[in-house]
Amino acid sequence: MRILFIGDVVGDRGVQMIQTYLPKLKRDLKPQATIVNGENSTPVGRGISRKIYKQLLESGADVVTMGNHTWDNKEIYEFIDDTTKLIRPANYPGKDVPGRSWTKLKVNQATLAVINLQGRVFLPPLDDPFAVADKLVTEIRKETPVIFVDFHGEVTSEKRAIALYLKGRVSAVVGTHTHVQTSDGQIIDHQTAFMTDAGMTGPAAGILGMQPASVIQRFLDQRPARYVVETSEPGIMSGCVIDVNDETGHATKIKPVLIDDAHPYDL
Template identity: 55%
Template sequence: MRILFVGDIMGNAGQEILETYLPQLKQKYHPQATVVNGENATRGKGIDRYAYKRLLSAGADVITMGNHTWDNPAIEEFIGEAKKLIRPANFSAGQVPGRGYTLIQINQLKLAVVNLQGRVFMAPSDDPFAIAERLIKHLLKQTKLIVVDFHAETTSEKEAFSWYFDGKVSAVIGTHTHVQTNDARILPQGTAFLSDVGMTGPYDGILGMQRSEVIKRFVNQMPTRFEVDEQGRRGLGACLVDLDDVSGKAKQIRTIQINPDHPFMF
């Protein structure tokens, strides 16, 4: 099974470039499932019903979230019925709406996609290791094909998580920091790992935000309002993971960048 994972969709710019290139990526690579992180889809913070449907129309099969899940209150109106939208499973278990994982049927196989959030330099949440251990034990009764979106700040926490669950999940793909890392690998027991898949949206902003206000904040430390850079050039960050259908172990992981410095080559 081949999985295409697309990194954090940032604002309208991210939605537009996804609409442009996702059909071409599918035509070139033929993934059986496409996972897209959408936690920044609406003006850089959160997601609303319109953006959710737009990402699905662009070709997403599962949409994951992260620390900005609740920043747009509109999500509460539809997350309970949105079967293809998942938020971190370690958000105050039983106290918030939505689900932390989903299972999708692909021909005769089932793929589980799990969303978790780290705790280092992040808002408080339940222990992702403990939650994942229970959840993965449950999912392994249904499928060996398990992909985790681990939404976290530090590389060390992402690496620790992937090593802890090496051989128990098919892939751990990091999101949140918006810069694609150069450490795609397969761990000894068969788990594919990438610290961060990167961002999809503004290429000339600072992590997707307009440069001027971010720079001003660093220079004078005064409060300022960050806005998504919707006018500049754009880029897309993604990765492909090939899994063994029987064992669930990863066979290959490779990164994808599409931007002015890395043009898409069909």
């Protein structure tokens, strides 16, 4: 099974990059499943709307994952319970949390499970992602060994730790949230694919997708600043493609996907 994963879609420019390049990537890379992180995809860079969710699916996403901005656009409450293709972090605390924390899809004769988790270091103190992952993975492996985890976290150590903790029990752990693609794609012990961060999809000219001025000003004076999504050219699209053995669930290959001015699309 080949899985294509695209990192955090940011603002209108990110959605445009998805609409332009995702169909081409699917045509040329021929993934059997495509997963897109959409937690920053509204024009203000926080949350997702019904319209954008549909646009991501229409462009080729099979599953949309979220993160710490899951609830920032209140419209999500109107449709998250009605779909199996939009998932939010599994370790949100409390009972009756809206939406789903994992989903599955049939890929030929195999089944792919997709889990969304959020880290706790320098992020809101959700429930323990390690304990939640333990429980979920144990249950899901009764049905399929092919499991992809989008781990939405701030620090590299936590992302690496969860990958090593789940080694051999999941097919892949790919980090999101920090919006900068890392060059450490690897297969841990010939079992689990790992990349610390898939990177972002959106405006390349800003700072993590935001207009530079307010971000720089906050560094200068350490006062609260209103971040505004960058809308100008150029754009960037980041992610990875992973090959998995359907029978064992072990990953066999991971390769970064990067499209920007320095890396034009040339497949």
